[in-house]
Amino acid sequence: MPIFTLHTNVCQSALPKTLMTDLCQLLEQAMDVPAKSFAIIIHAGQQMMFAGTNEPCGLCSLQSIGKTGGPRNENYSKILCEFLNKQLQIRPDRVYINFIDINGANVGWNCTTFAGVVF
Incomplete structure (x- = not known):
């Protein structure tokens, strides 16, 4: 159930068409988790300032x-x-990434939770 979220000030029109698919494949390989388990959210064109x-x-x-x-x-x-x-x-010096380990009992899906499940 990995969830990757990106907030960026890069405008929507500048995003490559395959961005989400490429990102999913990258994370699938890096995390050894099937693509069908991923959720990816991209918030482009945000009003943001960094450094x-x-x-x-x-x-x-x-x-x-x-x-x-x-x-x-x-x-x-x-x-x-x-x-x-x-x-x-x-x-890279303009990116922050928060890594969040979630207890499976705190994630609901398909009328149950992921209690006891490790991806």
Whole structure:
């Protein structure tokens, strides 16, 4: 059930058409979780300032039941920053990423929760 959210001041029209698909494939491979389990949300064209300027920037979160922490987060940070730089010209020093490990009992889906499930 990983959820990736990106808030960016890059305008919607500047987003590559395959951005979400490419991002899903990247995260699927990095997290070893099937694409059918992902939710990806992109809020483009936001009124944002980062480090005192309105140059392209991104505020992200990656939420998951398990699959986050320590060295994993360092790897995710590297691949996500490189991806955002390549795809949206957002420099890595203009990206914050919050990694959030969620207890499966606190996520509902399909009339139940993910209690006891680790992706």
